[in-house]
Amino acid sequence: MSKNKEFVKFEKVDKSYDGKILVVKDLNLDISEGEFITMLGPSGSGKTTCLMMLAGFETPTNGEIYLDKNPISNIPPHKRGIGMVFQNYALFPHMTVYENLAFPLRVRKISKDDADKKIDKALSMVSLSGFENRMPGQLSGGQQQRVAVARALVFDPSVVLMDEPLGALDKKFKRKHAI
């Protein structure tokens, strides 16, 4: 089976928050199934806005976004099969690692047995098996990021959106100014 070349499609998408200034202008972008695509650009260039429209937290001012050929406006957010790691990768601070990962599964009404298997698998993917009972506050910054990645993957989404998942590490700033 050949992969869908237009698994995600932005078609002539504009976005304005205030009805005056367009912060995203005429975005046309086809993303293939299984592709790793990066939006790169300076602060305020509209990257997060694009992710928010794809995830369904914002709607395009003009144009349409398609997911596997369906206009995204017709699919309720929890049925889009989209996992997200946010810019501040916020975990639920009062929940253990296990509970953080169980949350998106419970929303999707996955049985406890299946949920446990998926949580095991997701934690092992980010090399954090055995950390189930820790609270986020008991993890290093890098470990918290991994939990956020595991939480975004745990329900087997078809698309994962990652907004600066490594952003809180100072490495980035070193690298950016390195010569």
Add this chain to the structure above:
Amino acid sequence: MQYEIKHIHESIGVTVVYVTHDQGEALTMSNRIAVFNDGKVQQLSSPDQLYEKPVNSFVAEFIGENNTFAGEVYDISKDMCKVKVNGGEILANPISVKTKGEKTTVSIRPERALINPKSSMDNNHKGKIEEVIYHGDHTRVRLSLLGNSDFILKVPNSSENLDIKLGNTINIGWNSQDARALDPK
């Protein structure tokens, strides 16, 4: 973590839309990169295309390092143009310019300019060494050349001992293909 995310992507085949303003992350992890500026996609390419063939000055500037010359096109054919700059003339690859008289910024990646090139290159200029910084795997050399006192070279430290000393004048060459005449900054 960068590599872990990349490996996870490879092993489970999920579609990833990743956002960053770190070009290093983008270049190492992505199949394709969309460069945004001011709400518009400037270029959508694979990492190597993006780095080696930037289509405008913003992308050339934003991704990696580049040496630039502001100038004016005074002769142009299909795959070559002559650009008059402060201290002389450059043969360049006409990417965003079409006609004589157009203003342009010529962009050359530091690693595309060579010291004392053995094979003939269609751009040859003298540069004066202004600064030498040792970086372990390479030496970074700042030259003044054609009126640009901020011309950067990266010399791999495996190279034979070249005459890289402060104040020396050396021959620098590059191919017109690698000098991209882009939109003026």
